[in-house]
Amino acid sequence: MTDRQALGLVLCFLLGAFIAFLWSEGFRFGALAIGLIAGSHIYDWMDEASADEAKRPALTVFGEIAGIVSALIALGQLIKS
Structure with missing residues (x-):
């Protein structure tokens, strides 16, 4: 496991705690959108590839789908309120 992967796991844990807090406060759609993005x-x-590996695109297909879904969620929340 590289340092980047270990730090990513810590960031995912903190993100999960933040999403759980938002969810408990009633911001369900916002929590989902933030979590996806x-x-x-x-x-x-x-x-991300290291300096000696081939470079990869910055945004994968999962990232693009997450962006579209989160934009639709945010739009739905805006229309609802």
């Missing part, structure tokens, strides 16, 4: 970016950051 931040989780996909942490995943992409953890799997």
Whole structure:
């Protein structure tokens, strides 16, 4: 396990705690949107190629799908309120 992967796991744990807090306060759609966006970016950051490996695209298909889903969730929450 590399240092980047270990730090990514710590960040995912902290993100999970933050999402649980938001969920308990009633911000369910916001918690899902933040979780999808931040989780996909942490995943992409953890799997970035090192200097001696081939470079990969910054945003994977999962990240793109998470961005679309979170935008739809945020739009639905805006229309609802």
